[in-house]
Amino acid sequence: MASTKAAGAEIKLRNSVGSFAKNAPDLATLGPVIALVLAGLFFSIKSDRFLTGGNFSLILQQVMVVGTLAIGQTLIILTAGIDLSNGAIMALGNILITKLAVDAGLNPFLAIGLGLLACTAFGLLNGGLVTTIRLPPFIVTLGTLNIAFALTHIYSNEETISDLPAALTYLGKTFNVGQTEITYGSLLMIALFGIAWCILTQTSAGRHIYAVGDNPEGARLTGIRTRRVVLTVYAVAGFIYGIASLLLVSRTGVGDPNAGQTDNLDSITAVVLGGTSLFGGRGSVAGTLLGALIVGVIRNGLQLIGTKSIYQVLITGILVILAVAIDQLARRRKA
Amino acid sequence: MSDKIAMPGSVGPDGDRSTVPLGAATAVIEVARRPRRRPVRGWWRRSAALLVLPTAAALVLSACGSSSDGSASGGTDQAVVGLITKTDTNPFFVKMKEGAEKAATAKGVKLLTAAGKFDGDNAGQVTAIENMVASGARGILITPSDTKAIIPAIAKARAKGVLVIALDSPTDPQSAVDALFATDNFQAGVLIGEYAKGLTGGKSVKIAMLDLAPGIAVGTLRHNGFLSGFGAAEVSGTASEPASAASVVCSQDTQGDQAKGQAAMETCLQKDPGINLVYTINEPAALGAYTAIAAAGKENDVTIVSVDGGCTGVEAVKDGKIAATSQQYPLKMAQRGVDAVLSYATDGTKPSGYVDTGVTLITDKPVAGIDSENVEFGLDNCWG
Numbered sequence: 050m051a052s053t054k055a056a057g058a059e060i061k062l063r064n065s066v067g068s069f070a071k072n073a074p075d076l077a078t079l080g081p082v083i084a085l086v087l088a089g090l091f092f093s094i095k096s097d098r099f100l101t102g103g104n105f106s107l108i109l110q111q112v113m114v115v116g117t118l119a120i121g122q123t124l125i126i127l128t129a130g131i132d133l134s135n136g137a138i139m140a141l142g143n144i145l146i147t148k149l150a151v152d153a154g155l156n157p158f159l160a161i162g163l164g165l166l167a168c169t170a171f172g173l174l175n176g177g178l179v180t181t182i183r184l185p186p187f188i189v190t191l192g193t194l195n196i197a198f199a200l201t202h203i204y205s206n207e208e209t210i211s212d213l214p215a216a217l218t219y220l221g222k223t224f225n226v227g228q229t230e231i232t233y234g235s236l237l238m239i240a241l242f243g244i245a246w247c248i249l250t251q252t253s254a255g256r257h258i259y260a261v262g263d264n265p266e267g268a269r270l271t272g273i274r275t276r277r278v279v280l281t282v283y284a285v286a287g288f289i290y291g292i293a294s295l296l297l298v299s300r301t302g303v304g305d306p307n308a309g310q311t312d313n314l315d316s317i318t319a320v321v322l323g324g325t326s327l328f329g330g331r332g333s334v335a336g337t338l339l340g341a342l343i344v345g346v347i348r349n350g351l352q353l354i355g356t357k358s359i360y361q362v363l364i365t366g367i368l369v370i371l372a373v374a375i376d377q378l379a380r381r382r383k384a
Numbered sequence: 385m386s387d388k389i390a391m392p393g394s395v396g397p398d399g400d401r402s403t404v405p406l407g408a409a410t411a412v413i414e415v416a417r418r419p420r421r422r423p424v425r426g427w428w429r430r431s432a433a434l435l436v437l438p439t440a441a442a443l444v445l446s447a448c449g450s451s452s453d454g455s456a457s458g459g460t461d462q463a464v465v466g467l468i469t470k471t472d473t474n475p476f477f478v479k480m481k482e483g484a485e486k487a488a489t490a491k492g493v494k495l496l497t498a499a500g501k502f503d504g505d506n507a508g509q510v511t512a513i514e515n516m517v518a519s520g521a522r523g524i525l526i527t528p529s530d531t532k533a534i535i536p537a538i539a540k541a542r543a544k545g546v547l548v549i550a551l552d553s554p555t556d557p558q559s560a561v562d563a564l565f566a567t568d569n570f571q572a573g574v575l576i577g578e579y580a581k582g583l584t585g586g587k588s589v590k591i592a593m594l595d596l597a598p599g600i601a602v603g604t605l606r607h608n609g610f611l612s613g614f615g616a617a618e619v620s621g622t623a624s625e626p627a628s629a630a631s632v633v634c635s636q637d638t639q640g641d642q643a644k645g646q647a648a649m650e651t652c653l654q655k656d657p658g659i660n661l662v663y664t665i666n667e668p669a670a671l672g673a674y675t676a677i678a679a680a681g682k683e684n685d686v687t688i689v690s691v692d693g694g695c696t697g698v699e700a701v702k703d704g705k706i707a708a709t710s711q712q713y714p715l716k717m718a719q720r721g722v723d724a725v726l727s728y729a730t731d732g733t734k735p736s737g738y739v740d741t742g743v744t745l746i747t748d749k750p751v752a753g754i755d756s757e758n759v760e761f762g763l764d765n766c767w768g
Contacts, residue, residue, distance in 0.1 A: 096519070098518060098519055098520065103518070104518055107514055107515070107518055110514075111511050111514065111515075114507070207597075207598050207599050208599060209530055209532040209533045211532050211533070211535065211536075297507070300507075300510070301506060301507060301510055301533060301536065301537070302535075302536030302537075303506075303530075303532065303533040303535075303536065305506050305507075305530060305533040307504035307505070307506060307529075307530060307533075308506065308507055309507075310501075310502060310504070310505070311501050311502065311505070348511065348515070349515050349518070352496060352498060352512070352515035352516065352518075352519060353515065353518065353519045355494060355495070355496050355519070357472075357497055358472065358497065358498040358499055358512070359472055
């Protein structure tokens with residue numbers, strides 16, 4: 050009796066996990082691709098300034114910070130976690146890098162290194178609390194959000210740091226492809242997406258992340274060291290937030306203690322719009338890039354055609370609910 | 385939803401999963417080894433439609449929302465002017481936007497508007513500047529959220545020939561923009577300082593100061609103006625640090641927020657119950673302070689003065705909650721800004737330096753020798 054039940058469940062599981070993990074990335078990206086294309090078409094018709102290389106480069110540049118944060122967020126959400134602290138960690142990195150380089154007079158590269166280190170340490174702290182004390186990620190990162198926010202404001206003394214050395218803003222510099230100026234930072238973001246995509250889809254480490262997120266107990270029984278996987282994911286995410294803080298420095302050209310206050314939710318928005326499931330184990334970074342671009346395109350497009358900025362928020366809200374609804378529908382159908 | 389997210393290793397609705405570890409293990413191995421393809425099911429198509437249709441609807445809706453610019457891409461001769469405020473929600477900025485819209489409609493100028501998500505959202509304002517430059521704006525009017533951090537973005541826009549005018553708040557340094565159209569915030573403080581001095585007429589006072597936040601120029605200027613006008617401290621309008629005075633028994637930051645103003649006043653009354661004069665950075669903070677003072681039963685012993693001239697604030701002056709307020713004129717700032725961009729677009733003339741958009745003392749209890757307007761004037765000219 051018990052064995053029949055187990056066998057039935059097994060078949061159910063095999064179906065669900067197999068089809069999700071393998072087919073979901075392609076299918077789940079279908080929605081965002083359509084939304085993106087549709088928005089693009091709409092704005093091309095409404096404004097003659099939308100469909101230009103320069104404008105696309107601008108959109109990329111505008112999503113590079115949240116997009117990069119969203120890579121780390123995707124990794125964490127794939128393990129069925131969530132990170133509310135990423136914007137605050139980035140703001141801390143941003144202040145550390147700029148203040149160490151400007152006020153403390155450190156070599157800019159050393160300052161960048163220390164900033165990356167601090168962000169990684171925060172990631173480790175998140176991961177450590179989640180894996181060793183088994184606190185819910187939501188609570189852990191709510192705590193570290195406040196800690197990082199407070200440290201940022203204490204260390205910065207509420208002051209904006211300007212007159213940065215050129216090395217810190219290098220990623221904000223541009224090069225020309227034909228008539229179009231492209232920033233190095235946008236390229237770095239795309240490269241990071243590429244690396245994350247390769248790791249998630251082509252390596253066993255990537256499959257372990259999906260497995261841990263989909264079914265931690267099952268993953269453990271197959272010999273995956275689930276705690277180590279989760280810890281590593283949080284630490285790597287922290288490092289990625291460090292890179293995001295460098296991108297932020299290069300984009301705004303200052304150290305700004307008030308930066309990143311809504312970026313945690315913005316990065317979750319990008320992940321969710323990209324079709325990644327908040328329950329873990331399903332989704333892709335390619336979708337996250339699309340999700341970030343959807344937000345960027347709608348913001349830019351609405352501005353170009355002269356619509357009030359509040360409509361961007363309205364549309365994003367509708368899209369988020371739809372994306373999650375689709376995810377839930379998928380779960381019910383397949384489970 | 386959130387507790388689902390919060391659970392480590394949550395497996396979602398079908399909780400039976402974790403009770404069948406063996407099956408799960410097999411499944412995981414399958415994930416790792418064998419890719420399987422399934423046909424696209426009908427519901428995927430349906431969900432795609434679900435995603436697409438409302439998006440389209442929302443886009444159309446938003447396009448309709450964009451008032452009078454149906455021919456957005458077509459209009460080549462029409463000058464484009466951008467207005468970037470700190471937030472979309474503060475009535476001060478709503479009034480500013482209204483002023484810009486009126487002027488734009490009257491002059492046949494196309495107006496783009498944008499705002500940060502919260503007060504202090506520099507990145508949001510940077511993005512707005514970039515998008516407005518990309519959409520061909522000849523001039524941008526901006527109330528900088530972070531007076532220093534916005535400067536690199538402003539410099540880039542100006543390098544592309546865009547006229548940039550700061551409204552309400554100066555950038556740091558002020559020369560980073562072409563011109564500043566704003567209230568003289570030091571003078572706004574001086575007016576209520578002089579008024580409070582006339583009202584208290586040399587009696588001994590214990591002052592509470594409910595300020596904005598550290599390091600924000602507007603807050604420092606009003607604070608110093610009040611102390612200077614009251615004669616409590618010798619301080620000039622160029623001082624960058626808030627002055628202190630012996631008669632000030634309590635200073636608290638409120639972020640200009642009503643709830644924080646109330647908490648700050650409660651703290652101050654705890655510190656010194658003899659406080660009889662309260663300076664507030666704006667009217668929400670003043671109303672919060674009034675709530676705390678009334679709760680302590682001291683509303684007849686304490687005088688509150690404030691700055692802003694919002695309609696709620698002027699009503700509070702009418703009700704006697706606030707004795708006097710310095711009214712400023714966001715509508716005028718925006719209208720003059722639009723005019724300036726238009727003349728730049730037509731003949732290239734640029735405004736420069738600081739343009740004072742005026743400030744008026746509003747009270748129903750005038751003090752001899754101090755110019756003021758009554759509440760009716762205040763209500764006719766209020767914002768919000």
